[in-house]
Amino acid sequence: MLSLHALAAVLFAAGIPWGAGAAFAQSLGEPTLARVILPEQAFVEGDVIRLGDIARVEAADPRLAERLRELEVGRAALPGQSRSLTVGTLRLRMRQARLPERAVEIVAERDPVEVITRYQVIAREQLEAAVTRWYLRHAAVPEGAELKLEVSVEPQWAPVGPVQIEVALAEPKLGNVAVPLEIVVDGRPYKRVNASVKAYVEQEVWVAARPVLRGETIGPADATRATRMFAQPVAGPVDLAVPVRAKRYVREGTPLTWDVVEPVPDVHRGDRVTLVAAVGGIVVQVPGEALSEGRIGDVVTVRNLTSGNVVYGTLDEDGIVWVSVW
Structure with missing residues (x-):
């Protein structure tokens, strides 16, 4: 057959x-x-x-x-x-x-x-909204600053089913970055795509109102407040009532962050100070010369002008340097 x-x-x-x-x-x-x-x-x-x-x-x-x-x-x-x-x-x-x-x-x-x-189409707006929500929830910005986002991603085709969009980053990245997105359909990973993200911090800072030389003191008359965009949050002086000085040459319009300015020292190298040591109820004071700069609370290097010895002590107000005695 x-x-x-x-x-x-x-x-x-x-x-x-x-x-x-x-x-x-x-x-x-x-x-x-x-x-x-x-x-x-x-x-x-x-x-x-x-x-x-x-x-x-x-x-x-x-x-x-x-x-x-x-x-x-x-x-x-x-x-x-x-x-x-x-x-x-x-x-x-x-x-x-x-x-x-x-x-x-x-x-x-x-x-x-x-x-x-x-298939179903995952709209561009849905993908961009997922990235924006994630950044707003996880990105830390200083008080008074604002996170600015621009997200660009193409719409995606996916199988039919409930969709979840997950940002595959351990922590937010700022600047111009490619952010990986995991598309999960019906509880199962389907595909990974990249979103182009511009993430910047809009922050109000002091900026130089004129060119400033290295080591020059900067006060309220030498700077102005301005809002600038940064790829990372920045820190700088809050109030110039306490002057700062330039760590390097500063162009007009440069943000005055701690990268370019520093507090003006309370004592400078070569300044006369008073060395004070206390043992029990006995207090000894001798004149000294600062060999390093410092602010109140800093440890500075001082030469004892009586003995010629170099000692270290904690700077206090009125040029007093407290020295420990063992």
Whole structure:
């Protein structure tokens, strides 16, 4: 007797539809346990194609019908794209799954069948909003400063299902950065894309109102308040009522941050100071000369002008340097 597979080849060569061939096979004594009816075009969701997603399955045995419906017949195309499945591929998958393939009649309007993967569009606005929310929640800016964001990302195609957009950074990055976004669909990671982000801090600072030489003192008359954009938060003097001095040459309009200015020392190298040491109830005072600069509370280097020894002490008000005695 001619086998079903040989019969299929003969029918294909003769241009006879497989459904008619299956009916002819029944006349040769092959029992029909199930019928699979394929449309010309089918739509699926997800990344796996099951027979029940693309065909109507009819079978007297409900267990056989369920096995046929759950049969994985191939991988789905990317969202919005399509792939073709032939009747021969379906029969191969049945044999691989140890299903009674010879007893299954397949009726196809067209061979191969076009299988299109459904998709959803994740809008640009949705992606940009996710980045903005994340930055506002995690980026720390100084009091009175404001975070400024510009986010650019293309809309994305994704499988159908609930969507989560996660920023794949451990901490916010400022400046011009590429921010990776993890797109999760139906609880499973789907793809990663990059958003172009310009993240800057708008902050009010003191700026030089004139060119300032290195070491020159800067007071309220030498600076003005201005709002500037920075790639990172900056720190500087809050009030110039206590003057600062330039650590280097400063151009007009330069923000006066602690990178370019420093507090004016309370004592300068060469200044006369008073060394004070206390032992029990005895207090000893001798004149000294500062060998280093410092502010009140700093440890400074001083030469004892009486003995010539170099000692270290803590600077206090009125040029007093407290020296510990062991």
